[in-house]
Amino acid sequence: MEDADTVASETCPTTNGMPMLGLGTWQNDDPDQCAESVRTALETGYRHIDTAQAYDNEEAVGEGIAAADVDREEVFLATKVWISNLAHDDVLETARASLDRLGVDYVDLLYVHWPSGEYNPEGSLSALSELYDEGLIENVGVSNFRPVDLEVAVDVCDAPILANQVELHPLLPQAEIREACENYDVEVVGYSPLARGQVFDQPEIQDVAEKHGVTEAQISLAWAREKGVTAIPKATSADHIADNWASLTVDLDREDIDTIDAIDETSREVDPDFAPWN
Template sequence: MGTEDAEAIAPGTCPTASGMPMLGLGTWQNDDPEQCAESVRTALETGYRHIDTAQAYGNEDAVGDGIAAANVDREDVFLATKLWHSNLAYDDVIETARDSLDRLGVDSLDLLYVHWPSGTYDPEETLSALSELYDEGLIENVGVSNFLPDDLEVAADVCDAPLFANQVELHPLLPQERIRQACENDDIEVVGYSPLARGNVFNQPEIQDIAEKHDATEAQVSLAWAREKGVTPIPKATGAEHIRDNWESLTVELDQEDINAIDAIDETHREVDPDFAPWN
């Protein structure tokens, strides 16, 4: 696949039923301001319409600069950021969410996540503040990240606003079946970060074979697999070549044999595992 394939993919291709584009650009560890802004601009002009950042990444200003520099209207961009776990008391949610809006240079967010159910997180206090932001129109959707099924159940019960998405690490080596099922049961979108397991999917013989079969890259196969699972992957990419390669995953159509082969990979690997994670 080459430039003509990427150009043939319509911007924002494959939105979910909720309207969220089913491929996004992740910006974790993209902390050089010029590079980050250029990555965002390049992604948007390639066709991406979903950009993901977080307070903890320290790059909201650069992400905003990239959005402003791109030849794409702001209203066409699905923009998400996350509240860090020290900013989850009621007043801190309100204040730091507004700070994020200022840094990003936007009037509202398409999605604001609770980054982790830890630190100052209190379900009623944190989610009531998010519901207030939702009612004010400063955020279009409320999300959570790294929530286990039990955490999701509590959040859904106490949040006045609809719970839109749960962002978790998800890739062929960490398929997250329980979380995906819990989200499906409650009509919650699943967004997958580190969808390439920081390159570890490239070393899987099953994925290598499927990539050869489809004249695709291992990254494209892994992203197509996530899409087949109803997951919105948000791979990080900085250079134009990787941004385009990931975008071209939208042209890869896996068959059931491919899906079964990837599902049968007998290896589990978690990339993100802080001490404060709910599973520890």
């Protein structure tokens, strides 16, 4: 296992300008804790922070960014438009409100949170394209899009689509979505990359973790990176933030990947009634 100094000095690989390990903030809804988590992550080395209108913590995330000893321009900041705000004019209005809550002039990535509710490909994505043209967002993203949803979005969106954020971990590897994203030159961002803790109990992941002398979380995050996936695990404590960051020092070999890929258990942790697959 790498020593603390090596981990602290580790730099995160990027893909299309997006750091491949980020801090997720879903359910980090205590304002003080959220702001402190963001500050701690940035000062640990993270440069990718993910939030959403629906998380009700954009203000705290902004406070954490402002408190960190890191320039705003170094931070890749992403948020998402909720399904009730996806009519064209609502996207424009609520995106600006998100910027105000975050205390920033722009975000690096703005996602359609789900292709549900008020989502309309032409109306919703044309609004994101307007925000892109105005410089209020650096990139357009989609989230929880199936391959068919992604195909339509790429076709109708004037601005390029940088990423599709989906639940992705060793128990839900999303091979079909990863293939579709590769075909459309869209990055894959994986949320809940630790399957909300379920990966810790998988014998295959435990074996690989023991082989490398690291944690199961680090193995799962390293596996995602090997798949070309940007992982955004939630972490609140300094220990968990550091442990996830240390995954950048883990190099898996072909045998490790094959072992993890052979897991035959499937689990989807996020499955609301309005999901496009339901």
